[in-house]
Amino acid sequence: MRHIKDLKEVQATYARDGVVLLRNMLAPEWGEKLCQAVDNEIRKGERYFAYKNMREHPGTFQDYCLKSDLGEWVAKVTNAAWASLIFDQIFAKEPGTRTKTGWHTDQPYWPIEGPMTTMWIALDEVDPDNGALEFVRGSHAWGAKYRPFKTDQKGAFSHYLEVDNPDYIDMPDFEADRGSYDVVHFPHMNPGDALVFDGMTVHSAMGNRTSTRRRRGYAVRCAVSGAKYVPRDSVTEWLHDPAMKVGDDFRGEKFPVIYEMKVEDVV
Numbered sequence: 106m107r108h109i110k111d112l113k114e115v116q117a118t119y120a121r122d123g124v125v126l127l128r129n130m131l132a133p134e135w136g137e138k139l140c141q142a143v144d145n146e147i148r149k150g151e152r153y154f155a156y157k158n159m160r161e162h163p164g165t166f167q168d169y170c171l172k173s174d175l176g177e178w179v180a181k182v183t184n185a186a187w188a189s190l191i192f193d194q195i196f197a198k199e200p201g202t203r204t205k206t207g208w209h210t211d212q213p214y215w216p217i218e219g220p221m222t223t224m225w226i227a228l229d230e231v232d233p234d235n236g237a238l239e240f241v242r243g244s245h246a247w248g249a250k251y252r253p254f255k256t257d258q259k260g261a262f263s264h265y266l267e268v269d270n271p272d273y274i275d276m277p278d279f280e281a282d283r284g285s286y287d288v289v290h291f292p293h294m295n296p297g298d299a300l301v302f303d304g305m306t307v308h309s310a311m312g313n314r315t316s317t318r319r320r321r322g323y324a325v326r327c328a329v330s331g332a333k334y335v336p337r338d339s340v341t342e343w344l345h346d347p348a349m350k351v352g353d354d355f356r357g358e359k360f361p362v363i364y365e366m367k368v369e370d371v372v
């Protein structure tokens with residue numbers, strides 16, 4: 106794996122802010138392959154939320170998730186002994202896709218408790234004009250679990266799920282009250298740069314108000330050491346695994362380990 110410059114600082118930023126930007130994370134040999142694979146998916150029909158779990162099928166996405174240095178990056182940034190794959194997802198905001206992605210956290214949508222993270226890899230240049238992601242810095246550490254909700258295919262709020270689950274609270278209107286929060290974005294990402302963010306970090310994405318510039322992101326969702334399998338009815342049932350028990354480590358046949366620290370790495 107390529108050397109992570111300033112690893113200690115990267116780890117500290119991730120732990121403190123719940124998000125960190127990694128420059129030049131994607132090894133060059135994967136960039137073109139992933140762009141082509143993403144475009145092949147998009148040709149099947151343009152639906153913002155539809156492209157997920159491509160890694161289940163043989164091909165570029167599976168190869169990238171299982172055979173690249175992705176798992177090691179994830180484990181290193183999160184300071185974890187192992188990382189496993191939850192699923193992968195394409196977020197394409199084509200020119201003129203003005204819809205913003207609403208504020209949300211990811212954890213409530215996944216059958217998981219404990220540390221989990223997303224590696225969001227830019228495949229195009231990304232800035233506020235074509236759909237930068239925004240984050241409420243430090244929100245992963247608040248301990249607040251926000252009720253999952255359904256959106257339409259463009260990302261607009263539709264309705265809450267699990268309305269009676271007392272473990273989850275309705276999400277405040279971060280957009281209306283942005284001034285009260287430490288909202289940050291990264292002004293410019295190059296293709297191959299990546300954002301790593303905690304499953305509890307509140308985030309959103311701007312729309313693409315350009316008429317020419319694509320904004321393709323490839324997100325890989327990972328569990329890391331300490332994460333447990335905790336499925337909840339009617340939430341991403343396609344991620345439930347009858348072979349796993351509640352409380353099991355979040356790793357197994359359905360969620361393959363993509364990195365495990367070797368004994369000789371432990372100092």
Ligand SMILES: O=C(O)CCC(=O)C(=O)O
Binds near residue numbers: 225308322
């Ligand atoms: O890329 C986007 O438009 C949104 C990404 C996002 O919300 C996520 O990866 O959880």
